[in-house]
Amino acid sequence: xxxxxxxxxxxxxxxxxxxxxxxxxxxxxxxxxxxxxxxxxxxxxxxxxxxxxxxxxxxxxxxxxxxxxxxxxxxxxx
Amino acid sequence: xxxxxxxxxxxxxxxxxxxxxxxxxxxxxxxxxxxxxxxxxxxxxxxxxxxxxxxxxxxxxxxxxxxxxxxxxxxxxxxxxxxxxxxxxxxxxxxxxxxxxxxxxxxxxxxxxxxxxxxxxxxxxxxxxxxxxxxxxxxxxxxxxxxxxxxxxxxxxxxxxxxxxxxxxxxxxxxxxxxxxxxxxxxxxxxxxxxxxxxxxxxxxxxxxxxxxxxxxxxxxxxxxxxxxxxxxxxxxxxxxxxxxxxxxxxxxxxxxxxxxxxxxxxxxxxxxxxxxxxxxxxxxxxxxxxxxxxxxxxxxxxxxxxxxxxxxxxxxxxxxxxxxxxxxxxxxxxxxxxxxxxxxxxxxxxxxxxxxxxxxxxxxxxxxxxxxxxxxxxxxxxxxxxxxxxxxxxxxxxxxxxxxxxxxxxxxxxxxxxxxxxxxxxxxxxxxxxxxxxxxxxxxxxxxxxxxxxxxxxxxxxxxxxxxxxxxxxxxxxxxxxxxxxxxxxxxxxxxxxxxxxxxxxxxxxxxxxxxxxxxxxxxxxxxxxxxxxxxxxxxxxxxxxxxxxxxx
Numbered sequence: 105x106x107x108x109x110x111x112x113x114x115x116x117x118x119x120x121x122x123x124x125x126x127x128x129x130x131x132x133x134x135x136x137x138x139x140x141x142x143x144x145x146x147x148x149x150x151x152x153x154x155x156x157x158x159x160x161x162x163x164x165x166x167x168x169x170x171x172x173x174x175x176x177x178x179x180x181x182x
Numbered sequence: 183x184x185x186x187x188x189x190x191x192x193x194x195x196x197x198x199x200x201x202x203x204x205x206x207x208x209x210x211x212x213x214x215x216x217x218x219x220x221x222x223x224x225x226x227x228x229x230x231x232x233x234x235x236x237x238x239x240x241x242x243x244x245x246x247x248x249x250x251x252x253x254x255x256x257x258x259x260x261x262x263x264x265x266x267x268x269x270x271x272x273x274x275x276x277x278x279x280x281x282x283x284x285x286x287x288x289x290x291x292x293x294x295x296x297x298x299x300x301x302x303x304x305x306x307x308x309x310x311x312x313x314x315x316x317x318x319x320x321x322x323x324x325x326x327x328x329x330x331x332x333x334x335x336x337x338x339x340x341x342x343x344x345x346x347x348x349x350x351x352x353x354x355x356x357x358x359x360x361x362x363x364x365x366x367x368x369x370x371x372x373x374x375x376x377x378x379x380x381x382x383x384x385x386x387x388x389x390x391x392x393x394x395x396x397x398x399x400x401x402x403x404x405x406x407x408x409x410x411x412x413x414x415x416x417x418x419x420x421x422x423x424x425x426x427x428x429x430x431x432x433x434x435x436x437x438x439x440x441x442x443x444x445x446x447x448x449x450x451x452x453x454x455x456x457x458x459x460x461x462x463x464x465x466x467x468x469x470x471x472x473x474x475x476x477x478x479x480x481x482x483x484x485x486x487x488x489x490x491x492x493x494x495x496x497x498x499x500x501x502x503x504x505x506x507x508x509x510x511x512x513x514x515x516x517x518x519x520x521x522x523x524x525x526x527x528x529x530x531x532x533x534x535x536x537x538x539x540x541x542x543x544x545x546x547x548x549x550x551x552x553x554x555x556x557x558x559x560x561x562x563x564x565x566x567x568x569x570x571x572x573x574x575x576x577x578x579x580x581x582x583x584x585x586x587x588x589x590x591x592x593x594x595x596x597x598x599x600x601x602x603x604x605x606x607x608x609x610x611x612x613x614x615x616x617x618x619x620x621x622x623x624x625x626x627x628x629x630x631x632x633x634x635x636x637x638x639x640x641x642x643x644x645x646x647x648x649x650x651x652x653x654x655x656x657x658x659x660x661x662x663x664x665x666x667x668x669x670x671x672x673x674x675x676x677x678x679x680x681x682x683x684x685x686x687x688x689x690x691x692x693x694x695x696x697x698x699x700x701x702x703x704x705x706x707x708x709x710x711x712x713x714x715x716x717x718x719x720x721x722x723x724x725x726x727x728x729x730x731x732x733x734x735x736x
Contacts, residue, residue: 123452123453124453124495124496124498124499125451125452125453125454125593125594126451126484126485126486126593126594126595127420127484127594128419128420128447128449128484129620129623130484130485130486130487130620130623130624131486131487131488131494131495131623132486132488132494132495132496132498132593133420133495134495134498135451135453135454146423147421147422147453147454149420149421152492152493152494152495153493155495155498156493156495156498156504156507156508159498159504160508165501165502165504165505166498166499166500166501166504167495167498167499168499
């Protein structure tokens with residue numbers, strides 16, 4: 105906890121959400137929302153292989169479990 | 183005596199002006215007169231109640247291989263497309279040494295999804311190596327005009343061999359590439375294509391991706407010296423920030439060398455709704471500086487396709503489905519045979535049995551898809567089978583070795599209220615059809631008809647005349663196709679006669695007309711009566727003709 109009682113700011117990037125999108129090639133793709141340590145939120149796009157690998161690395165069975173996971177799990181999945 | 187007179191049509195000449203009732207006379211492949219034509223003709227086409235417009239130009243295709251056995255580029259021609267630009271995304275079929283054919287075939291198979299048989303001696307007339315040879319090989323059978331790009335990956339592969347997929351080029355190699363590009367331009371290429379995205383059959387980046395900026399700069403110098411011709415680029419389109427950086431890079435190349443540039447694809451996504459507007463804003467900033475940077479946007483929505491043969495993210499919010507799909511195929515098949523597993527998977531889909539998630543899907547094909555189901559809505563099929571929608575997905579899949587594809591229509595780039603104004607933006611180039619590519623994934627045909635049905639008749643983002651201009655004169659001007667894109671006396675008689683009230687694309691369907699019995703998805707046209715290419719009737723009232731009047735053009 106920080107001094108004012110609020111949560112500590114993250115010291116590294118964290119996945120804060122995930123959405124599905126239609127890819128150029130007609131496959132479903134995963135749009136991850138990443139919040140970086142400076143507070144900026146950006147997107148990272150993953151294909152099916154990388155998305156399933158990410159879920160495996162996070163030990164989850166649904167995209168709904170991605171929020172709160174470290175960005176490092178993405179690298180492990182690529 | 184004229185060869186052909188098209189009488190009493192609403193002539194929409196491509197410049198965006200209001201259409202006028204007039205006749206169009208054709209002689210020796212060119213437009214001879216427009217107005218009240220009194221002279222006689224060997225053939226008269228009655229266009230009463232129809233629009234007479236310049237033939238449509240498709241600026242982003244991959245017909246390079248198909249043109250070897252299909253000079254009509256079916257079904258592009260029947261949609262009113264009279265000129266196509268192949269060779270996009272760094273890939274053409276020349277210049278190509280015989281020893282490197284297998285390498286390039288692998289790249290084409292990756293992006294076009296063609297079976298290997300399509301490239302064998304039996305179907306492809308593999309006699310050429312240089313660009314002139316390729317053009318000479320396809321031109322005799324062309325029923326459609328072809329304005330080919332030369333691919334950067336091919337230029338690189340020719341000069342560097344296997345090293346083209348290993349390293350940056352030396353100064354001497356860059357000089358050799360410049361000379362080769364110059365020769366290709368003089369042999370018929372209308373520009374250069376490059377890619378920062380594509381991979382070959384082994385998942386390895388295509389040669390163009392190993393180029394440093396100085397190499398691209400040197401090649402653009404040649405484009406400038408050869409008349410200011412086009413550089414086409416596939417940027418990292420999945421990331422708006424990188425795409426914007428590429429726009430800046432293209433702008434610098436455009437300004438430095440006096441060339442037009444274009445990039446594709448740009449599409450709208452509900453998941454990243456700010457991306458396309460940001461990209462178009464950056465284009466506007468660079469155009470204001472005097473750069474020529476044209477973003478290509480497709481008219482058609484993106485449909486998501488999946489089967490249970492491979493894990494799809496479409497199903498990735500359903501935990502029990504994910505657990506099953508993660509398994510190797512044999513175990514996956516076995517798991518799906520277990521009734522309790524299926525019951526739990528169906529339970530994942532909610533109290534409606536998956537109707538909300540799956541009911542609207544369409545069974546689209548796959549080698550083992552039951553023909554009685556293809557093209558039909560899954561909810562209807564499920565009711566017929568006495569099953570819920572999720573249960574039907576599982577059972578139809580397992581009954582057919584999982585090789586049944588389902589389609590979720592309008593998965594992206596489908597919000598007409600957002601896309602219409604973007605397409606109508608004068609800085610946006612309508613393109614990115616990808617005709618001749620993605621064969622086994624979705625149909626890339628009929629974007630022109632969809633422009634009229636969705637964005638003229640339905641949304642009103644375009645007038646008829648504006649829509650015609652966007653895919654004729656605008657395209658010709660952007661690409662420097664001086665003889666095309668307008669109905670004017672003296673220009674090539676590339677003409678489409680269509681019904682403004684009905685022109686459209688029809689439903690997607692699977693056909694096996696690629697050499698080697700290869701599958702592809704196509705859409706036929708409706709509302710297109712007659713298509714003329716260089717003054718010859720190439721399509722009339724639902725049938726192709728024997729005309730082979732197409733040409734290499736530029």
